[in-house]
Amino acid sequence: MNGIAQFLQASGLRMIAPVLLTAMLLLAVRSDLQAYRIPNPLVAWGALAGLAVSMAPGGIGPAAALAGLFLGLLALLPLYAVRALGAGDVKLMAAVGAFIGPQALPLTLLATFVAGGLLTVAVTLYRGTALRLLRNVRDMLCGAWWRLACSEAPVLEPAPVSAGKMPYALAIAIGAWCQLALSGSPLAAWLQPG
Numbered sequence: 001m002n003g004i005a006q007f008l009q010a011s012g013l014r015m016i017a018p019v020l021l022t023a024m025l026l027l028a029v030r031s032d033l034q035a036y037r038i039p040n041p042l043v044a045w046g047a048l049a050g051l052a053v054s055m056a057p058g059g060i061g062p063a064a065a066l067a068g069l070f071l072g073l074l075a076l077l078p079l080y081a082v083r084a085l086g087a088g089d090v091k092l093m094a095a096v097g098a099f100i101g102p103q104a105l106p107l108t109l110l111a112t113f114v115a116g117g118l119l120t121v122a123v124t125l126y127r128g129t130a131l132r133l134l135r136n137v138r139d140m141l142c143g144a145w146w147r148l149a150c151s152e153a154p155v156l157e158p159a160p161v162s163a164g165k166m167p168y169a170l171a172i173a174i175g176a177w178c179q180l181a182l183s184g185s186p187l188a189a190w191l192q193p194g
Contacts, residue, residue, distance in 0.1 A: 017053040018180055024049070024050040025173040028092050032169035038088030043095045050098025064101035071105055072097025082140070089168040096176050098121050106191040111182075112175025116168055123166045 024046035028038045047069055054065035073094035079085040093112070097105055123132040147153065 010054050016056065016057065017050070017099055020049045020053060021176060021180075022065075024095060025092075025169070025176060028088075028169040029167070029173050032088070032167035036165050036167060037086070038074040038092050038169055040091070043088065043091040046092070046095035047098045050095060053099070056099075064103070065098045068097030068099070068101040068105055069094045070097070071102050075105070075109055075136065085168055088188065089172065092169055092172050096172060100176070100179060107182060107187065108175045108179040110175075110191065111178035115174035115178075116166075116171035119168075119171050120166050129185075 021144065027042055028046075031042065032038055050069070051062060051065045054060045054062050059065075060068075073090060075097075076085055076090040078091045080087060091107075096108065100108060104132045120133070121130070124133045
């Protein structure tokens with residue numbers, strides 16, 4: 001049995017996780033671009049695949065996969081709470097977390113937020129809703145600032161009028177692919193917790 005595990009590990013089993021992650025991300029991006037939704041079966045399959053490959057020789061381990069899944073879910077929940085993201089985006093980041101684990105999540109999130117910001121600006125400029133986006137950000141921040149000035153806990157309220165939908169799966173995919181490309185770099189090492 002040990003010989004089989006060594007053969008599988010030497011023959012590229014480590015490449016299964018990035019290939020499955022990329023397949024899940026491509027399907028999610030396609031669905032999000034076409035219908036502004038990410039199907040639940042896709043993210044469930046992705047999370048289970050991430051957990052399964054974590055147990056393979058050279059994998060991150062099931063504890064790291066579960067921690068990545070949980071932290072990926074928690075990282076985007078505040079944006080879902082203010083209706084800045086959909087539930088599918090949050091679940092997709094959780095599935096990505098199952099593949100990469102908690103150590104790689106900070107770089108993925110940073111790259112995702114940068115890509116998401118740039119994509120949001122591009123989409124709102126293209127659609128002519130950039131002014132609405134700026135007003136929404138202003139109103140949310142002013143409302144939170146006012147509550148803080150009145151000695152209340154600041155709360156980011158959802159915008160009453162949306163600037164439009166943006167397929168955030170693309171930003172999540174870019175973030176995950178940046179993490180894969182930069183794995184082992186000084187930036188990745190600097191962003192790793194502990």
